[in-house]
Structures are given as C-alpha cells and as structure tokens.
Amino acid sequence: MITLMKYTFKEMLYKRALLFVLLLTVAFLALYGFGIREAYKDLPKLSTLAVPISSEFISIGLYFAALIVAFLVILSSAGALSGDIESGVMQAVLVKPIRRWEVVLGKFCGIGLLVSSYALILFLSILFLNKAFGARIVFNFTQIFYSALLFLWIPIILLSVCLWGSARMSTLGTGIMAVMLYGFALIGGWLERIGYLISLGGRSAKGLINAGIISSLIMPTDALYRKMNSLLFSSGEVYLMRNNLLGGGAEPSVYMLIYAAAYTIFVLYMAARSFTLRDI
C-alpha cells in the first residue's frame, strides 16, 4: 500500500494539470491579494464594522479556494482507478501480491496527501494575505487548527466519492457525478441559508431549510464549509458570519460532523468493495 501511495503521489507531481492548477492558484492569490490590499485601505476604523468586513473578505477567499481544491481533487481522482483500468496499466498491477483494497487505499492516501497539502497551503495563504493587508480579526491557534482540518476534510470527502465512482464507472462518468454532487451540495447550502435568512424575518422557510439538510446528507461538503466558517469566525458566543450567504446560516451540529465522518468511511469502504468485485 505504501508503494502505491508513494507512486500515486509521484504521478500527481508529474501531471501537468497540477502545474497548471498551481500557476492559476498563484494568479488567483495575486489578484485576491491585490483586491483585499486595496479594500483594506478603506476599512472603517470602528471595530464593529471592521471585524465583520474582514471576515467577509476572508470567507470569500476561502469559498473560492474550496472550489479550486474541489475541482483539483475531482480532476486528479476521477480517473485514479478507472483511468488505469481503461489504459491497461491496472492489469499488471493487480496480479501482484497485493489486495485490491490496498490499491484503493494507496490511491486515497497518495492523492489525499497531495491535495491536503495544497489545500492547507491555500487556506493559510488566504489567512496570511488578509492579516498582512490589515484584516481586523484575531485568530487563535485552536481556531485555525480545527477550521483548517474542516477545510481539508472537504476534498477528502470528494476524493472518497471519486474513488467509489472510479471503482465502478468510467472516468468521464465519475467526473460528471462528482461535479454534480458537489454542485448539488453548494446549491443545497445556498437554499438552506436563504431559508435561514427568511426565517430570521419571522416567516416559515422550512422547505428551503429541509432541502439544504437533505443535500448535506447526500454530500456533506457544504455543511463542513459552514462548520469551518463558524469555527473561524466565532468569538465566544458571537458568530460573525451568521447572516453571510456564502458560509453563514445555522451552524451544523456535531451530529453532522459524525455523519460526515461515517459518510467518508462508508464511501471509501464501498470504493474498496466495488473495486474488489470489478472485472478488470
């Protein structure tokens, strides 16, 4: 399994797609950095305004970063198994004294390690740029640590889903499925937050909120993003981003985190099972 993980990691480094993503990331960070530097020049002095505005800027950056990471993980893992099967490479690998679940786990660890490293750098870069250009918000280590973990969990869930798809379907089919599920979770999250904002006005928006909850159960990535937001932008009992459309709304409960953990493990188990039963 270690061998497969090592070579999967190396393969990712060799892929031109990664270099392309890295270049685009640098471009994004440069543009984002320029934008927030200009914006922070006009930041109000009053902290009751400056802190929420700083939070908004950071949240916007992290929202887009999560999108980039999601697409990187989909692009790099949709063909992790099916691509090797389609090209014929897998035939020579699977006749070696390894179990098929080890192949799945090796791919998971190899891609997961690289994507997590990338996501962590991106996450910290966004926080650093904001702090460097004058964000009026203070984070403690625990906040950064746990919110970073949640931020990294999003691509890990997507990776598990892509591996399950890749173990059963073609690369194209897996890619389409993963993008649709991720988009489904995003839209569901938006519906839930709109419902939440409507309910703040005293009106019932149960339908919208339930639609969001169902979408989180189908793909919990947006719930994790909201939980990350609540951890990062909460100070005591005050949640600064509650009314934010990108990551606000009701804070996902600990049960949603337990569900997301069980979801990740179950999907990864199904990936290993499907791959074990698949004719190559």
Add this chain to the structure above:
Amino acid sequence: MVIETFGLTKQYNGKGGCVDVNLSVEQGEVFGFLGPNGAGKSTLVKTLVGLLRPTAGTARILGKNLGDTRVKAKIGYLPENFRYHDWMTGLEVMRFHAELYKIPRLERRISELLELVGLSGHEKKKVASYSKGMQQRLGLAVALLADPELLFLDEPTSALDPVGRIEVREIIKHLKKKGKTVFLNSHLLSEVEMVCDRVAIINKGKIIAQGNLQDMLLANSHIVVRIGTPAPGLVDNLMKIAKWVEQKDDCVSLKISKREDIPIIAKTIVESGTPLYELKIEGGSLEELFVYLVQGGEAFDNADEVHI
C-alpha cells in the same frame, strides 16, 4: 498440478468468454493455449490470474484458490494489452513492480532482467518514448521480476520483430530448463510448435482439443514407409498396430494413434525380413491441425489423449 480448472466459466452477461474449461498443467511444462481471435483465450488467462471473477466452476493455481495473494507472489503475467505508466522511465516501472513484489536486492535483479530482454541502455528513457516492441520487452521483464514458478504470457511476441521472437523463445526454453511452468497464450502456431509440450485449443469459448503436442500432430498425420517386397503376413500384422493401412507399390501408408507405435512398426517390418528403405511422417503440422479443428473437425479430449 500447477494449474487445475474444474468447469471454469467466465461469460459476460451470458455471452462470449470461456465455458466449462477443464485443464491441467503440470510443473515444468510449457503449455500452449491456442485459439482464433475472440475464442476466449485472454478471458481464461485473466480469470486464472484473478483479474476476472469466474461465473461458474473453480480453479486452483499452485495448489491455492484463484486470487490467493500468496500465489500471486509466485506468478508472473504479461498481459496481451500491456501498458505501463508512461510518465515513468523503464527503470522506474521495474522498481515500482519490484516493490509491489517486495523483492529484496531489487537493483541487481532489475539490471539482470533488463539485460535479458535487451533493454539495457534504454532504462532511463520514459516509457512514453518506447516503441511497442520495447514496451513488450519491458512487460516481459516485469513478468519475470519475481522469478515466478508460473508464468502467464498472453501473446508475448505480438509486437516483436523476428529477432525479438527468437529471443523470447529462448527465454521460454531457458525457463523450462529451470523447471518453471509457462502458460503460453498465442495464435502464432509456429511459436507454439517450437516451444510447447502440451497444448489446448479453444474455439467459441470451449476447449475442443488438448493433449501432448506431438501426439496431437501425429493424430493428424500418417506414416509412409518405403519397403521391398513385403513378407507374407506383414500387412496383416501392420493392420493390427495401425488404424488403417494402405499399400501402393513399394509404399505403405499407415495411420497410427500414438508415437510409441512408430518403433513398433519399424520393428515389425524389419523382423518380418522385409527391407525397410524409408520411414517418414507426412502431414501433421500444427497449422493443419488447428484449421481442421477450428473449422469443425471432430474431436474430443480426455486431457491426456487426443482423438481426431
């Protein structure tokens, strides 16, 4: 037995593949598996190496059930549609597969094999730049990495030039001398004829003949002897040994069922006092046999003997 299959069947939605295959391959044999395109050869090999799950029947490889991880450490496999990670160099491909086999002192083993398959000097080039023949050589080196007890070669020379084919043939003969078992899947009949001890022929998913190659060829041939004036009773005696005898002038044609009958025929002629000038086998090329069987020649097999 190194390979034993019991009614092994692998079909795709009830179609194609191979059906009710009963084979046995002994240790140290080079076993040829023949059949026309689409007959089910690769399906059987892929089922035996654990890439496909059988739909019925069972098989044992080196005494273990199909897919046993311990057995996989002792087998080598060169797939028909060989492809290796094209972003790696030849050397990296070898290291990757050697690590999967957990081979100790792998650098030495790798350089030996690259030398053997004629890829020395090319090992630092990217696989993407390899010709098809070079990739097939690399595939053969990968298949030999673990010094396997059982080697599955699925069309191992399909991309090779004549020199490469001879080299592969020599490698197979060398492996046989070392007591290794080779399961050779091929439709290159001359190749099979030169290296195989026993063969099985598959057509439309079913085994239509199997047995000792020489016996099979003999069964599809006849013996012609040129003799002087036959002693009285000679032809009657020959008829007791052969299936049929036909005399025309000084030539007698005989159809026999096994190789061991040839010296008996010679002895019978000589002991009758009839001068024996010539004894030769006519017909019986593998190509003739193959075409005859695939085109519907009457055949059945009992694993050891072949009747055509």
